[in-house]
Amino acid sequence: MCGIVAAVANRNIVPLLVQGLQRLEYRGYDSCGVAVHNGGLRRARSTARVAELLQQVSTEHLEGTTGIAHTRWATHGAPAVHNAHPHFSHGSGDEAEGRPGRIALVHNGIIENHEELRNRLKAKGYAFASQTDTEVIAHLVDSLYEGDLFEAVQSAIARLHGAYAIAVFCRDEPHRVVGARAGSPLVLGVGAEGSEHYLASDAMALAGVTDQIVYLEEGDLVDLQLGRYWVVDRQGDRADRPVRTVQAHSGAAELGPYRHYMQKEIFEQPRAIADTLDGIQAVVPELFEASGNHPAGEGAHHVFKQIESVLILACGTSYYSGCTAKYWLEGIAKVPTQVEIASEYRYRESVPNPHTLVVTISQSGETADTLAALRHAQSLGMRHTLTVCNVASSAMVRETRLAYLTRAGVEIGVASTKAFTTQLAGLFLLTLALAQAKGRLTESQEAAHLKAMRHLPAALSAVLALEPQIISWADDFAGKQNALFLGRGLHYPIALEGALKLKEITYIHAEAYAAGELKHGPLALVTSEMPVVTVAPHDALLEKLKSNMQEVRARGGVLYVLADADSRIESEDGIHVIRMPEHYGPLSPLLHVVPLQLLAYHTAVARGTDVDKPRNLAKSVTVE
Numbered sequence: 001m002c003g004i005v006a007a008v009a010n011r012n013i014v015p016l017l018v019q020g021l022q023r024l025e026y027r028g029y030d031s032c033g034v035a036v037h038n039g040g041l042r043r044a045r046s047t048a049r050v051a052e053l054l055q056q057v058s059t060e061h062l063e064g065t066t067g068i069a070h071t072r073w074a075t076h077g078a079p080a081v082h083n084a085h086p087h088f089s090h091g092s093g094d095e096a097e098g099r100p101g102r103i104a105l106v107h108n109g110i111i112e113n114h115e116e117l118r119n120r121l122k123a124k125g126y127a128f129a130s131q132t133d134t135e136v137i138a139h140l141v142d143s144l145y146e147g148d149l150f151e152a153v154q155s156a157i158a159r160l161h162g163a164y165a166i167a168v169f170c171r172d173e174p175h176r177v178v179g180a181r182a183g184s185p186l187v188l189g190v191g192a193e194g195s196e197h198y199l200a201s202d203a204m205a206l207a208g209v210t211d212q213i214v215y216l217e218e219g220d221l222v223d224l225q226l227g228r229y230w231v232v233d234r235q236g237d238r239a240d241r242p243v244r245t246v247q248a249h250s251g252a253a254e255l256g257p258y259r260h261y262m263q264k265e266i267f268e269q270p271r272a273i274a275d276t277l278d279g280i281q282a283v284v285p286e287l288f289e290a291s292g293n294h295p296a297g298e299g300a301h302h303v304f305k306q307i308e309s310v311l312i313l314a315c316g317t318s319y320y321s322g323c324t325a326k327y328w329l330e331g332i333a334k335v336p337t338q339v340e341i342a343s344e345y346r347y348r349e350s351v352p353n354p355h356t357l358v359v360t361i362s363q364s365g366e367t368a369d370t371l372a373a374l375r376h377a378q379s380l381g382m383r384h385t386l387t388v389c390n391v392a393s394s395a396m397v398r399e400t401r402l403a404y405l406t407r408a409g410v411e412i413g414v415a416s417t418k419a420f421t422t423q424l425a426g427l428f429l430l431t432l433a434l435a436q437a438k439g440r441l442t443e444s445q446e447a448a449h450l451k452a453m454r455h456l457p458a459a460l461s462a463v464l465a466l467e468p469q470i471i472s473w474a475d476d477f478a479g480k481q482n483a484l485f486l487g488r489g490l491h492y493p494i495a496l497e498g499a500l501k502l503k504e505i506t507y508i509h510a511e512a513y514a515a516g517e518l519k520h521g522p523l524a525l526v527t528s529e530m531p532v533v534t535v536a537p538h539d540a541l542l543e544k545l546k547s548n549m550q551e552v553r554a555r556g557g558v559l560y561v562l563a564d565a566d567s568r569i570e571s572e573d574g575i576h577v578i579r580m581p582e583h584y585g586p587l588s589p590l591l592h593v594v595p596l597q598l599l600a601y602h603t604a605v606a607r608g609t610d611v612d613k614p615r616n617l618a619k620s621v622t623v624e
């Protein structure tokens with residue numbers, strides 16, 4: 001998704017801005033650009049990669065001490081140079097066209113009333129050079145400018161409806177950048193000498209530049225000048241936001257022996273799970289108890305005792321981890337659980353229950369639909385909120401009362417892998433904590449579950465050793481156009497996640513079904529050209545699943561089965577079997593998803609797609 005970097009300094013900041021964009025590349029983008037103050041406004045924009053923008057700025061000798069830069073993921077207007085940010089007021093403001101612009105601006109988010117504002121600005125004589133909603137803000141700031149950029153931005157944002165993080169500078173104020181956020185993240189970086197300051201949509205963009213970060217809050221407006229900065233809140237009052245020391249993530253950007261970040265992140269899962277369990281410290285049973293020291297936060301035990309039901313809200317892969325957790329929460333903790341796609345929940349009429357625990361699940365903690373669904377639930381009077389999230393400083397963690405933080409580390413590949421399995425670990429701990437608070441877990445059951453959790457990193461490492469067998473499956477899949485994924489019970493969401501991974505990075509059309517649904521429609525699709533991946537652990541539903549597999553074989557479908565060691569399913573003509581090292585009871589989804597991640601990864605490599613940055617997709621979807 002879009003990324004912002006901005007700086008005010010007394011040295012040429014173009015290299016810093018472009019390197020910042022490079023650190024944000026993993027989020028996905030389709031164009032990029034940088035603008036600086038250098039006598040007037042100058043910019044370079046491109047629909048190629050940031051590496052080419054770097055070439056362009058050097059060829060064009062673009063230099064300046066104040067500047068803004070952006071990676072764009074198209075929403076309004078096609079991915080084209082004229083739509084790329086930064087936008088200048090007067091649109092056609094390049095010097096070459098003889099109409100120098102006054103305001104330069106970059107924007108993440110979506111302005112909902114852009115049409116109405118555009119019409120008003122056109123009536124005032126502003127010429128538009130792009131189809132973006134962003135250009136509207138540049139003209140709007142220009143139209144309100146009376147010699148003070150901060151005041152102009154403050155007046156402009158009062159007229160905006162929608163979500164934004166913006167960074168703006170003005171031809172007439174060479175050492176000043178103004179930023180604002182509402183609905184999209186923006187952080188302020190404090191320079192080492194205290195003389196230069198930065199803005200970024202993600203602290204990662206500033207890794208190696210500064211570790212002194214101020215997380216701006218909703219409605220904040222920030223004024224950056226050489227040697228000083230200040231923040232005002234949405235009421236216009238001066239706000240003292242704490243400066244935090246944030247460990248730079250630059251190590252995460254190193255691939256090491258891996259070919260892609262996705263592969264690296266798949267192989268990091270044993271460590272990520274171990275770190276998550278260490279972080280939550282819930283492997284120590286006492287920590288579930290009523291002490292204020294609960295791993296989910298103060299008062300968690302009390303809340304868990306009270307609540308009558310759970311409502312899980314999430315998107316995409318995080319939604320599938322929620323679907324898996326429903327089986328645990330109802331099966332182990334006996335708490336009625338509903339899982340909803342956040343973008344559906346936020347707009348439908350529902351019946352709120354104030355005694356429900358609202359659980360949001362998010363890798364980034366900034367996903368616009370999940371955040372909006374959380375706020376919607378809160379507005380309906382649901383006060384008990386908890387998030388399972390990978391980013392401690394995210395809006396989701398700040399806005400929920402309780403949190404289980406996953407410690408997956410930075411996830412760079414657009415396709416989520418280690419975030420998913422660490423979410424599952426967090427959700428399993430939530431299940432145990434709820435079961436314990438409600439007295440639904442005997443000591444020996446609790447001890448057995450905790451023992452299985454502690455053994456997870458080793459069990460995951462054994463599954464990762466299956467990679468060579470998965471590569472041979474991937475060779476078969478590389479030439480296919482369609483695939484079906486089947487699972488039952490706890491492993492139905494794992495089939496859904498496997499199909500999502502395959503489609504998003506290989507572009508093979510993939511669907512997942514609860515295996516019992518096969519004969520109610522999808523069986524019509526099965527031919528010898530339709531590989532059918534079956535997640536077949538040795539659980540209570542295995543015999544039923546075997547019947548579903550027979551239905552596929554009888555129609556000439558080719559089965560790819562992930563079986564447990566003792567599932568008694570043999571490889572034969574039309575049936576390819578990979579045996580999982582051990583059966584893992586209720587935690588089995590954490591293991592079964594790994595071969596599906598590897599299958600998608602190796603199929604994508606065989607097809608030559610851009611594994612880490614699949615087409616049309618972005619990391620951290622901060623727009624609706």
Ligand code: F6R
Pocket residue numbers: 315316317318319361362363364365366367370414415416417500501504620621
């Ligand atoms: C798929 C994927 C997405 C995300 C979804 C939610 O591989 O990564 O489906 O899971 O966009 O993102 P978060 O978890 O950041 O809220």
